Amino acid sequence: MTADPAAPPAAPAPQPTVVDVLIPVAVDTAYSYRVPKGLALAPGDFVVVPLGTRETLGVVWDARGAGGDNLKQVLSRVDWPPVRAPLRGFVDWLAAWTLSPRGMVLRMAVRAPEFAGAEPVRFGLRRAGPPPARLTPARGRVMGVFDAAEGEAVLTKRALAEAAGCSPGVIDGLVDEGTLETVALPPDPLPPAPDPEAGTVALDPAQAEAAARLAERAAERRFTVTLLEGVTGSGKTETYFEAVAAALRAGRQTLILLPEIALTAQFLDRFAARFGTRPSEWHSGVSVRRRARAWSGIASGDIKVVAGARSSLFLPFADLGLIVVDEEHEAAYKQDDGVSYHARDMAVMRGRFEEAAVVLASATPSLETRVNAETGRYGHVRLDARYAGRSLPALAAIDLRRDAPPRGRWIAPKLVEAVAETVAAGRQALLFLNRRGYAPLTLCRSCGHRFTCGQCSAWMVEHRFRGALMCHHCGHVERKPGHCPRCGEVDALVACGPGVERIAEEAAALFPDARQLVLSSDMPGGTERLRQELDAVARGEVDIVVGTQLVAKGHNFPNLTLAGIIDADVGLANGDPRAAERTFQLLQQVTGRAGRGEAPGRALIQTFQPDHPVMRALLTGDVERFYRTEIEARQQAGLPPFGRLAALIVSGTDRTAVETHARALARAAYGITGGDPLALAPGDAPRIEVFGPAEAPIAMIRGRYRFRLLVKAPRSADLQGCLRAILAAGPKATGSLRVAVDVEPQSFL
DNA sequence: GCTTGAGTGAAG
DNA sequence: TTCACTCAAGCT
Numbered sequence: 001m002t003a004d005p006a007a008p009p010a011a012p013a014p015q016p017t018v019v020d021v022l023i024p025v026a027v028d029t030a031y032s033y034r035v036p037k038g039l040a041l042a043p044g045d046f047v048v049v050p051l052g053t054r055e056t057l058g059v060v061w062d063a064r065g066a067g068g069d070n071l072k073q074v075l076s077r078v079d080w081p082p083v084r085a086p087l088r089g090f091v092d093w094l095a096a097w098t099l100s101p102r103g104m105v106l107r108m109a110v111r112a113p114e115f116a117g118a119e120p121v122r123f124g125l126r127r128a129g130p131p132p133a134r135l136t137p138a139r140g141r142v143m144g145v146f147d148a149a150e151g152e153a154v155l156t157k158r159a160l161a162e163a164a165g166c167s168p169g170v171i172d173g174l175v176d177e178g179t180l181e182t183v184a185l186p187p188d189p190l191p192p193a194p195d196p197e198a199g200t201v202a203l204d205p206a207q208a209e210a211a212a213r214l215a216e217r218a219a220e221r222r223f224t225v226t227l228l229e230g231v232t233g234s235g236k237t238e239t240y241f242e243a244v245a246a247a248l249r250a251g252r253q254t255l256i257l258l259p260e261i262a263l264t265a266q267f268l269d270r271f272a273a274r275f276g277t278r279p280s281e282w283h284s285g286v287s288v289r290r291r292a293r294a295w296s297g298i299a300s301g302d303i304k305v306v307a308g309a310r311s312s313l314f315l316p317f318a319d320l321g322l323i324v325v326d327e328e329h330e331a332a333y334k335q336d337d338g339v340s341y342h343a344r345d346m347a348v349m350r351g352r353f354e355e356a357a358v359v360l361a362s363a364t365p366s367l368e369t370r371v372n373a374e375t376g377r378y379g380h381v382r383l384d385a386r387y388a389g390r391s392l393p394a395l396a397a398i399d400l401r402r403d404a405p406p407r408g409r410w411i412a413p414k415l416v417e418a419v420a421e422t423v424a425a426g427r428q429a430l431l432f433l434n435r436r437g438y439a440p441l442t443l444c445r446s447c448g449h450r451f452t453c454g455q456c457s458a459w460m461v462e463h464r465f466r467g468a469l470m471c472h473h474c475g476h477v478e479r480k481p482g483h484c485p486r487c488g489e490v491d492a493l494v495a496c497g498p499g500v501e502r503i504a505e506e507a508a509a510l511f512p513d514a515r516q517l518v519l520s521s522d523m524p525g526g527t528e529r530l531r532q533e534l535d536a537v538a539r540g541e542v543d544i545v546v547g548t549q550l551v552a553k554g555h556n557f558p559n560l561t562l563a564g565i566i567d568a569d570v571g572l573a574n575g576d577p578r579a580a581e582r583t584f585q586l587l588q589q590v591t592g593r594a595g596r597g598e599a600p601g602r603a604l605i606q607t608f609q610p611d612h613p614v615m616r617a618l619l620t621g622d623v624e625r626f627y628r629t630e631i632e633a634r635q636q637a638g639l640p641p642f643g644r645l646a647a648l649i650v651s652g653t654d655r656t657a658v659e660t661h662a663r664a665l666a667r668a669a670y671g672i673t674g675g676d677p678l679a680l681a682p683g684d685a686p687r688i689e690v691f692g693p694a695e696a697p698i699a700m701i702r703g704r705y706r707f708r709l710l711v712k713a714p715r716s717a718d719l720q721g722c723l724r725a726i727l728a729a730g731p732k733a734t735g736s737l738r739v740a741v742d743v744e745p746q747s748f749l
Numbered sequence: 750g751c752t753t754g755a756g757t758g759a760a761g
Numbered sequence: 762t763t764c765a766c767t768c769a770a771g772c773t
Contacts, residue, residue, distance in 0.1 A: 025750040031773035052752060052772050071773060
């Protein structure tokens with residue numbers, strides 16, 4: 001990091017002799033340090049301070065005048081752009097809201113510059129002396145590369161080795177002989193800034209009007225939140241791009257938040273088509289070097305648009321004018337480990353601190369956001385028709401009580417027929433089932449033994465590709481045995497029920513000539529491979545896609561005309577108060593994948609409950625009625641956004657310890673809130689209530705037992721204060737036991 | 750989060 | 762006695 005344009009001019013104000021420095025570790029209070037004579041420090045400055053035996057990076061949080069004699073001294077000031085007041089305010093607020101130590105929140109904001117400080121200089125090679133005395137064939141090829149290049153060529157070692165078809169060792173040898181020399185390469189120039197006038201996109205009148213309203217918000221220098229609600233394929237992205245253009249024209253920066261998996265080449269290319277260049281990317285797949293460069297570019301204000309995953313919320317924007325949260329209903333925006341926060345809600349607050357416009361975009365908004373839009377807390381812009389006159393897919397249910405597939409098969413005859421027609425027409429078909437693995441249950445035909453997880457008693461799911469049985473609850477894996485562990489019978493194990501792998505097997509047998517791809521989050525290769533495969537589907541390299549929920553996320557497959565839902569009832573019965581909302585959102589997104597190109601699409605939904613409100617809403621398109629019912633149910637239950645909800649999570653490796661601790665914590669909570677765990681009054685009760693152990697079953701997640709105590713409060717209650725009091729009064733967690741707080745998404749305004 | 754120092758227990 | 766490990770406290 002070099003020059004610092006954002007730094008305040010040499011302060012005329014009296015220099016503080018003591019500063020409070022927040023350190024990116026798990027402490028909540030900023031520590032006071034003495035300022036050495038001659039060092040000018042202002043709030044937001046990065047500094048190096050002694051902490052215990054080590055030295056650590058910190059940020060000046062407050063510059064109070066004087067005081068304290070036996071304080072340690074600030075070691076030095078680090079020449080990076082300071083953390084601006086809006087980001088400092090955001091860090092403080094987020095820490096208070098999530099009840100996390102402020103240092104931990106700061107950590108999320110300063111993890112990147114640690115890379116920046118270590119940014120390595122890259123070296124190149126150029127010709128410096130006479131050819132070597134001993135000219136081997138490999139050396140000759142290296143010299144040939146320089147001969148072929150014009151003028152003073154400077155090449156990286158890797159590029160040179162590749163061009164010459166030799167190993168890097170050959171090049172090192174030439175450097176030793178003095179034929180070549182290493183020179184520092186200038187840093188890559190930043191990519192050109194996005195140009196709001198670069199691409200012309202034809203918007204239809206409805207889109208143009210919506211775009212104008214969003215652009216107006218983005219051009220203002222004030223905090224607003226607007227819900228952009230548009231059916232899948234209505235051109236939401238192109239519409240909010242106009243808000244991005246407005247922010248660019250106003251000279252301010254934009255952050256586009258996307259669920260990690262939606263950050264594909266496809267999205268970046270759409271952006272490039274409109275703005276002439278790709279946005280800066282920010283997610284876990286971006287290399288350290290590129291992150292470091294992005295961080296400084298964002299801090300200096302040179303980078304105007306960032307497309308990123310939830311961690312990009314903490315980037316040091318110099319002048320943030322617009323935050324877009326795409327697919328705002330996505331559960332992936334919720335961070336569960338470490339500081340637990342909901343990125344959509346935090347985006348709203350970041351916007352508030354930055355005086356920026358916030359746009360929440362979704363085809364199926366979350367209930368919280370929908371209610372906030374209806375009550376006028378958020379603006380509401382709607383796109384009701386598909387772009388360019390394209391129609392929504394034709395939807396039909398396949399009633400599994402009447403039109404069931406033959407025994408041992410899962411794809412109903414009607415759906416088989418539809419897939420055959422689709423593939424024959426040169427189009428793509430999607431078979432969707434939200435269940436990973438081959439079969440959710442394995443049992444012994446001879447003795448009836450069910451394979452359950454030894455750690456948490458959930459069913460073990462067979463994964464045939466891997467030859468393993470897996471517990472989706474706690475991650476426990478074991479090899480699939482050849483015989484029954486109870487009665488010893490050989491070859492008696494049967495797989496019950498379908499998973500995506502089994503559907504893929506069935507589809508492969510039914511359509512042997514079709515090119516098929518299975519997409520599931522547990523497939524090897526990680527997110528990078530997944531991104532590539534999604535792009536391959538978009539390019540039409542696959543006829544039949546068999547996938548779990550990740551195929552629903554923000555992808556445009558122009559040649560996909562059929563969506564078949566294998567089992568629409570999955571997830572409706574699992575006791576989660578959001579089950580219906582989640583299922584509706586998921587199925588709406590999946591069916592919406594069909595017919596986004598020129599050819600019309602259709603969706604077939606296999607279900608045992610065609611009369612369920614979720615199915616009715618999907619089939620009739622009467623979304624309003626569905627939302628109405630769900631919102632009323634929330635209101636009745638006093639759940640967000642009508643009430644406030646948090647969970648105290650007790651976790652540990654010892655089941656009994658977790659249970660006793662949770663009970664003790666619950667007792668402390670009852671003492672403070674006066675709640676009765678077994679007689680919960682619904683609605684806006686005047687006191688905070690705790691759902692006790694009786695209602696909160698113990699779960700096992702990633703090898704740890706976990707107990708959730710739900711704390712419910714009316715909107716007006718001081719939930720954070722109450723949680724703090726409970727934590728202070730409750731027993732102290734020790735050893736592997738941990739107590740975390742999870743504040744559920746809701747509205748702040 | 751990280752370091753440190755106390756405490757524990759098994760091997761030497 | 763020594764090493765290897767876990768655990769809890771404190772860091773300005």
